Amino acid sequence: MKTERAYKYRFYPTPEQEALLARTFGCVRFVWNAVLRFRTDAFYQRQEKIGYNDASAFLTELKKHPDTAFLAEVSSVPLQQCLRHQQTAFKNFFSKRARYPRFKSKKHRQSATFASSAFSYRDGAIKLAKCSEPLNIRWSRALPAAPSSISISKDAAGRYFVSCLCKVDTEALPITPKMVGIDLGLKDLFVTSDGKKVNNPRHTARYARKLARAQRHLSRKQKGSNNRAKAKQKVARCHAKMADTRLDHLHKLTRQIVNENQVIAAESLQIKSMVKNRHLSKAISDVGWGELVRQLEYKAAWADRQFVQIDRWYPSSKRCHGCGYVMESLPLNVRTWDCPGCGTQRIDRDVNAAHNILKAGTALLAGAES
Template sequence: MKRAYKFRFYPTAEHVELLARTFGCVRFVYNSILRWRTDAYAERQEKNGYTQASARLTALKKEPEFSWLNDVSSVPLQQSLRHQQTAFKNYFEGRTAYPTFKSKRCKQAAEFTARAFKYRNGQLFVAKSKTPLNVRWSRKLPSVPSTITISRDAAGRYFVSCLCDFEPALLPISLKVVGIDVGLKDLFVTDSGFTCANPRYTTKYAARLALLQRRLSRKMRGSKNRAKARLKVARLYAKMADCRLDVLHKATRKIINENQVVCVESLKVKNMIRNPVLSKAIADACWNELVRQLKYKGEWAGRSVVSIDPFFPSSKRCSECGFTMQKMSLDVRKWSCPECGVDHDRDINAARNIKAAGLAVLACGVTVNP
């Protein structure tokens, strides 16, 4: 399998200048080729693919006004065209929206293939530089990277992601099966009653974030003080994102280590987040990221992660007799079944139903009616 190992590194002044030029060239090539392809289709109904885009890039590099494109490695420029072609493919197949232009205010990234970097004796060298990157290696790479991606986030931090071949270690078979119901009060609840508290980092840092954003709004555009204030806001956002990922990685690792089968819901988070009252809380909970981590970690460990139908009434269905309530508002946290009289906790009952439905899907296939 392929796996990316991400490390933080601290560039020297030489690396900062080289990477700034590389990021700028990658961004310019992506945006200019995207504009060229869009205009060609709008004006002449001409469809251009990667081959035509690569030829256009060669022509651009020969023009005197764009000679600075030759100051950086050609590999990241070609890779940006490949990424753009993938974006167009996803768009034409209906998976994403039309490709958009890249901004210098957002995350910057450049991908290097094997002929544009060297990895030897624990040191990483990139093209156009003779000094190694000062990488903080937190773990040993399982193999020599096939590609690396160097990125700089909005907070000014530099990272390198190394794509390597690795052999996943299968965990011993466990006899435990768990059903998981995600929520806002608790991050998730299992069928056995275990709850993982929702840290709510957006609420925790709301006052500090509002203060920094007020200070940013008062700074003059284009000034150095505005750049400093913007960096403080970006660092706080990065801290919140890192805290969320830390909680999710610890929780998902514990679930995968302990259970052989994990049953979860297939939530339409993109539709749910349109709720103006709950959108911020739903985004802060990161339900999609929770399920994504469970799936790839389960694949590595030899576990089964089963997703049930998103319209399955897990909260309104009695886990004892199967009676389904017609309506149940979100403020109802405990209820009694009118058919069998059993008292239910809303989240635990939903987790039990998800577990039963997941086992049915696992045994009979996705076409089964839970």
């Protein structure tokens, strides 16, 4: 079965490429904000929904105006792709899957998408339209096929990345009889039904002193100065380091889980509501539960594994996995408890929850298959 996968690489642009990308990012950002303002005014002032065709016609008029003639200095493909991305954002908003699209700022991550007509890929080299030299990409692994589109991005730390979208054949992993239930936590990143506990590396705490020092230096710089821009980039590099280490750790863990288990069951958490707790919001954001579950879901689908999430109101911690007895209350500070139903003593609440999650998950899969 064919599926689309994105392969991300870092690259180092030449001064010419850096100038071209800066103009492209600026034009894409300008088009996004101008069309968003046009659609917002039409929607809230005239109760009129602007579709992709109307937005494209508005872009054509923008290019003809003398004040916005600079839009012709870059490839037209990223500008058109920008409209497609915005159309998707509005579809998600009207379907209540996302919030209203926001205006883009030059202070944050910049990106531009190039379709196949705006770049060439030959002999492992990618060359952008209106650029004389190929990109200096650090190929950590070879592309499995020619990319259908690429996305160029620049993060707040000043690093450039290219993401290549390729169509590849998915390969199912060999069938294994192992199944696992996963209970997510803060002290331990997660606990499995076979008793394995994976410690929470606490990436934010590891870089807290370095980040605090960089932020103090930033606060002393005069606004608008070059030294402030340099200090701001140091803060961004600290945040990028934390994000990279967190993502790398989660990728390694999820790959191991998917490789070893045929059925993977996890709990469904309402993370957006949980981070509103001001005492736990920083720890919840740092642990990366949402990214962990997202990776398990798509990697299981690629490997032909079964991944299931149980209802978040299921009493996994309060229910004895041996006899099914449910405790009336079980505060978070109680880590082990004795079951009045079957007499089992010193039940570990996390391992017990993982057992119950696995049972509930397999029951859901059995009901779906019957």
